[in-house]
Amino acid sequence: MATLLPLSNRLLSKPMHRLLLLLSQIPNCTHLHPFAPSRRLCDSSSQNPNPTFDPNSNARGGTPLEKQFDTWVDRLRPGFTADDVAAAIRAQADPDLALDLFRWTALRPGYRHTAPAYLAMLQVAVSGRRYAQAEALVDDILAGACPPDLPLFNAAVRFCCSRRHLFSRAFDLFKKMQQRSTTAHTSCRPSIETYSMLLAAVLRRFGKPPVSYVYLHSVRSLDRQMKASGVIPDIFALNLIIKAYSKCLEMDEAIRVFKEIGLYGCEPNESSYGYIVQGLCLKGWVGKSMDYFKEMRAKGLVPTATVYMALVSSLALERRLDGGIEVVFDMLRNRMAPDLLTYRTVLEEMCREGRADAAFELLEELGRTKGAMDRRTYSDLLEGLHWLCQPRE
Known part of the structure; x- marks a missing residue:
């Protein structure tokens, strides 16, 4: 039991963790699996040496959480697949119980979690505000715990971009996707959604001009890599790039990207014109700013x-x-x-x-x-x- 505890400590809920500590202190319980909380905890002879003293000593009432765990375990018939596990996790309202079910199934002989199961667990952990467990899942994904999958990596990038201290982890995932895209796993190469999330995360770090210029280098790098990899940018990604240049008063570059919008089958919207007009005003080019404003209003767009x-x-x-x-x-x-x-x-x-x-x-x-x-x-x-x-x- 002592050797199993460190393996599960990261993703077990508090009730499960306390139960495991209790089990580790009870003798003759090493045959029990630590992730089946409502099973019989130990042999009846070890609890009561005199079986005639209490004829109901074998019966143990479980808590509602343990009974619910038993219910879900019973629903997973022998030979269950990763899709079955993913469906069970998504149907579980309690994120802690879903985490216990995820780890319990991971230890079943002959079974290995695939990308759908990891994706379901990550989404449940994030929506349930179990951020520490979500970080642990991201670590598993980075370590190659499951086959590469674009929706899974994008979900992990989205979570890391939403947490300020995981900013660098988002780029670790991005690099992992680029490495796998050069191998046989081309289906995991970064998509426009990946680039848009990273661009938005970088822009949120823009502040005073010296800091903004530092992060502008990352925006340029993402722009070059996106175009070099053959990913066609959409209007959202292009607007983020325009916004980055405008915040740094690099208006020549911002206007260049603005004029390229039509090349990608897009049309400038309110945000496109708004970033240009505001950047030109800050730059002091008021005449040009007024020209773009009039063009914007002529198209019926409202800033x-x-x-x-x-x-x-x-x-x-x-x-x-x-x-x-x-x-x-x-x-x-x-x-x-x-x-x-x-x-x-x-x-x-x-x-x-x-x-x-x-x-x-x-x-x-x-x-x-x-x-x-x-x-x-x-x-x-x-x-x-x-x-x-x-x-x-």
């Missing part, structure tokens, strides 16, 4: 509020106030309203250009427009305009 406000602020700071006001009203027509800072930027720049009367008129018009601003925003802006326009000594 997000963040893109709208970035464009309005950039136009105002460049003293292109008429264009900024036009974008503000376009934003309002699409049931979005600028924040206080964006309004203030436009109105204050109008005052600095000597158009104080026009600024007050614009504020009055915005105050009457439904959904443009609340009373508090209007009061704050009006007070700010009065303060800005009052004569100074």
Whole structure:
């Protein structure tokens, strides 16, 4: 029993683990399998040397969890397959019991888990928030515990990408998929789903410019490998690449990828234009940004509020106030309203250009427009305009 405990410690539930510790302290129980919790724990003679003292000593009532485990074990008839195990795991509502069933079947003579069983167990562990057990399953997959399988590896990559401390493990899985794709197991080579998950995980690590430039190298590498392996990118993956370049203000590269979208049978969407418009504003290329915005609106695409406000602020700071006001009203027509800072930027720049009367008129018009601003925003802006326009000594 002592030699079996370390093997199961990683993926056993707490009730099962406590039961194994109890079994290890009971004599004459070495013939019992540690993963069958509701079986008779030991020989009746070892529990009661006098059988006439308690005629019901052989009967042992199990806990509901143990009885449920027995039920599932009984359903797995001799000669069960990995598909049978996968179906039993998916049908199990308790993730701990599913983990016990997974490990119990793994020790049956002549049986070995295949990719469907590992995939079912990984999905149940993740959905049941058994993250430590899911990590152990990923380790088994990396170690080659089952034949290579694309859905299984993608599920493992998705889990690792969702956990910040497993970021490097996701790329370990990716490298494993690349190694196997060069051998006879070509069905396990990375797909567009794999590349998209890794690109999204890298982008989540973007922060201040120095950090972003470091991770931009990974984005470039994934882009090159994706195209070199013959994987055709979709609009989601292309938008992620555009977003990465835009965040690092590499707008020439972002526009290059934007122009390549049509080559892959895709059409730019709101996100494609939005990343370009916002990146150009941050870069200071406001004229180009306005051109892409007009092209976007001509196609009937509506940007997000963040893109709208970035464009309005950039136009105002460049003293292109008429264009900024036009974008503000376009934003309002699409049931979005600028924040206080964006309004203030436009109105204050109008005052600095000597158009104080026009600024007050614009504020009055915005105050009457439904959904443009609340009373508090209007009061704050009006007070700010009065303060800005009052004569100074």
